[in-house]
Amino acid sequence: MFRTRRSGRTGAVTTPGKPAGSAARRPLLFVGAVAVLGFLGVFFAWPVLAILHRGLRPETALVLVDHGTWRIVAFTLGQAAASTALALAAGMPLAYLLARVRIPGKVLLRAVITVPFVLPTLVVGMAFRALLGTAEPSVSAIVLANAFFNVAVVARTVGGLWAQLDRRAEDAARSLGAGPLRTFGTVTLPALRPALWSATAVVFLFCSTSFGVVLVLGAGRYRTLETEIYLRTVRMLDLSGAAALSLLQLAAVLAALAVAALARRRRESAGGVRAAERPARNPRGAEWLVVAAGGAVLAALLVPIGALLVRSVSSRSGWSLAGYRALSGTGDGALGVSGWQAALNSLRTATDATWMALSLGVLACLVLISLRKRWTAELMDTALMLPLGVSAVTVGFGYLITLQLLPGDLRTSPLLVPFAQALVVTPLVVRTVLPVLRSVDERLREAAATLGAGPWRVRREVDLPLAGRAICTAAGFGFVVALGEFGATGFLARPEAPTLPVAISELISRPGELNTQMAYASCALLMLVTAGAVLVIESLRTDSVGEF
Structure with a gap:
């Protein structure tokens, strides 16, 4: 016999295994998914497909068989x-410190580890x-900078799982010799x-699509697919070549996302290795070697940051605050506005991008947890x-081609840049809240x-309060990422x-020591704002907050 139970509403009957209101949820789920x-269709797929449609021509095949293209690949x-x-x-040593070692000031430690990840790539x-x-191009500098940028992804992702591992298996192995x-x-x-x-998949994705780092340290001599797409689109107006390279980049991205999705699925199903998280303990014996390695990595992360701060108050003649003072002007005519106005x-644009991404990302998370079919x-x-x-340049150029067809011509709207930044921030919101x-x-x-x-009241009264800190964390990280977005x-x-990253790009491309000092001063200000935001975020952090 099939048992039923009644909900608090008169006449509402539900069956075991089906939440009350599941029938009412379907229209709302459909509306959320459509939104x-x-x-994504209007502000991502349409612009990208428009560029590919304009660029994919018979001569595109020549780009794909060119030896220069495959050298760039x-x-x-x-x-x-x-x-x-x-x-x-x-x-890995930093992941161990976060997961297993009892050290004072762990909030500060997490902030120091996280700051490089949210710094603008230009900075x-x-x-x-x-x-x-030196401004000479260097492969080793590109590799070091990309690794510096992504250490936090490894430390936080691996450390989050490491803290939950059941230590009894390790203790048993040690007791057996x-x-x-x-x-x-x-x-x-x-x-x-x-x-x-x-x-690994996420870091490889970020490194393969690196833009600001390669643009500054490659100096045009070393180019990735991302910078080559920028060069062909902006400077050469070669849409055919840019479209071909965008297809290659998209194929690599899909492969990396597939690996990441498979890894998340395996992680979610690996429940047998987890237990209630034990308190961190003081290191013992050989563990001190790992602690020392982690301390060395932490010190290495601080060196580039310190070098930038020192350079921002330096000139050929000695210490100088001329760069900071010049931010109130335009610096040798390099900018049409002051540095403070650019800030x-x-x-303004980061705030708009954050509320857009937060609205879209949280709605997407609610839809994702409501979908019954895993695929x-x-x-x-x-x-x-x-x-x-996908190259941000491809998306941006696609906006200029497509958005004129929408009512109001968004190409002249002050929300155009926030729309593009929200596309970058939304995945971060999803990965944090979901x-x-x-x-x-x-x-x-x-x-x-x-x-x-009802279904949406359940989400409002149950889900959102429990995810409140994760949402605040996503908002903070999204804001600092949008603040430094440049592509x-x-x-x-x-x-x-112009935004501050755009102003920095303009300043470093113009001659003159004052412009260079202004660029470094602007970088220092961006970095300090970012560090402050991360400290606030970490003070809200709980162990339930999602990974990168």
């Missing part, structure tokens, strides 16, 4: 692989230029493999991640539904309203 996918993949390997080697490039003391290295290789490392694969433009959720999740891997919503006990939702709450912004920002 999310509609935004080889350099892109090679530097990304080297940067990923270095980031993994540097991030990272300028920091390594200041550190090396296995040494620390053998225990790590046979017990810990296999358990960490899902997080390692996920971190205000950055704050549908995976497909939608992948679609949300795609903007991370794991928290998926961890909510389904029984809480069923209890609220049984008491008469699409550099293409779309109007000359009379």
